[in-house]
Each structure stands twice: as structure tokens, then as C-alpha cells.
Amino acid sequence: MTDSQTHTSPFLVAALYHFVSLPRFASLQVPLQALCEENGVKGTLLLAHEGINGTIAGLDAGVHAVLAFLHAQPEFACLEHKESRASKMPFLRMKVKLKKEIVTMGVEDIDPNKVVGTYVAPKDWNALISDPDTIVIDTRNDYETAIGTFRGALDPKTKTFREFPDWVRRNTGLHNKPKVAMYCTGGIRCEKATAFMKAEGFDEVYHLKGGILKYLEEVPQEESLWDGACFVFDERVSVEHGLKEGEHRLCHACRNPITAEEIASPLYEEGVSCSHCYHTRTEDDRLRYRQRQHQIALAKKRGQRHIGS
Secondary structure: OOHHHHHHOOEEEEEEEEEOOOOOHHHHHHHHHHHHHHOOOEEEEEEEOOEEEEEEEEOHHHHHHHHHHHHOOHHHOOOEEEEEEEOOOOOOOEEEEEOOOOOOOOOOOOOOOOOOOEEEOHHHHHHHHHOOOEEEEEOOEHHHHOOEEEOOOEOOOEOOHHHHHHHHHHOHHHHHOOEEEEEOOOOHHHHHHHHHHHHOOOOEEEEEOOHHHHHHHHOOHHHOOEEEOEEOOOOOOEEOHHHOEOOOEEOOOOOOEEOHHHHOOOOOEOOOEOOOOHHHOOHHHHHHHHHHHHHHHHHHHOOOOOOOO
């Protein structure tokens, strides 16, 4: 990251997760929340018996202070994170939540600490997914895959990660090739997805280490097999090669990423509707969304940020 990039994109974004036995997870909630607030850090961190997951953002010193606190915990001594930058603060608030799972699949007895697929470094990923003996699976949801994916990958078209196990069980043809290669945004969903696939009897299961974000950071665009942008769960909406901010915006009615062409559609109304949701919402819905959008506009005029924007 050059000095000029840091100057034009002053906010550091750190995406992290770590599967580890963490019976004391609830005791970390209050000190983590306080530390983040002290340092002007915003985002979401999830804590559970199985570890930690989340993304935080702030000025470099603040984010580094939070990461230092986490690394000081014995369970997180080996915690890894991925960094990118944002021109504006990409989160509205800081939330440290206690959860049953740090990524919700809803299948009992799946433990990535015990069984997991084989990690593949970004530099080796192209060779694996180009192998005719490999089935490539995108483990993300439909609104994510809609704006970018690896060439030749299967898209389960799931609405939530909870639907993924049923999709695998229905698609018996996945056993037709010896190798299964899986990927997701940052790597966490693949930890559980590959553990699940192993439990379902798949032998050669691989996943992209660091996820799409690490691939876009490390693999030159001219060598890339990635098409499109990568959806991220913050106000940037998407990132592209080199982890530069993408051009997508979010429809605040349905939370789908939308392109410039979709914004030009007559079905688009800021904060109210887009081509993805116009026909699934009622006029009462749109009236409610317009009222919310009006409050957002008033807050913006006062120099404030409406919490629902």
C-alpha cells in the first residue's frame, strides 16, 4: 500500500476469523466493545464457542490496537487478518455480538478444528480450477455471485449459507469428479463447507486460502480467472482487483448490489426500489421506504448520518 493510497483511502479495513475452542467467549464482549469505541473502530465482531469472525475499520492506529488486543489472547495468538482500504468509514457503528456459530451453517458436529479441506494458496488456485478433474463451487449466496465469480464455477444460488448442505445432498453429480475446489469471500464459509463435504464422503476437497479477497490482492489481473467484482459486507459494497473499491451501490430496500445500468433503470428509486425488488414489494412497502429515505436526506442536510442509511 503506497503512501498516496493511504492518504486517499485513510481507513484501514481488517477482515478476520479464527476457529478455536473458546469457552470464555462471552467474557471478551465488553472489553472488545470498549476498546473499539475508545479507538474509533467500527464494524462487527462475532464471538462464539467456536471462535471469532468479523470485519472492523478505522484509522490505522485504532485498528492495530484492536488487533494487538486480540493477538494477546492465547486463543488468538495465530489469528490472521486481511487488510484493505476505504475512502470513507465503511461501517455505521461497532457491534460485538455473542452467537451460537461464527458462521451459520446449522449442521451439528461440523468442527473445522478437527476436519477441514486442503488449503490452496492464491498463486496455485488457477491451476487447480483449470484441472478438468476438478469441480469448482462458489459457497456464497446469490446476491454475491451475481456480481462476480470464478470462470466455470458452479453457483448453488443459495439465499443463505444454511441452504448449502441441502444443495450438496441434492446434487449427487458432484461426486462425478475426484476433486472439489471451493471458495468464498474471506475463507470462513469454506472452513465449514469443506468440513461438511468431508463428512459427506468427498475425499479430495480444497479451498482457497484467504478467499477471494486474498486472490484479488495477490494475483495480477492479467493472470486472473476471476470475472467481475467481489461483494463485501460494508458500505463499499464491492472490491475489485488490487482490492480497490468497486463501483457498485447497495439498494437499501432489498440490500442487493446494483450497477450503474441498474441505477439508470426506471424501476430504481434511491432507497425505495430497484430492478431486483420492485416486483416483490408492495406500494405500502415503497411508501414506508420513501419516508425512511426522506429522514436520511434530512439527516444528511444537517450534516449527520441517519442510522438506517
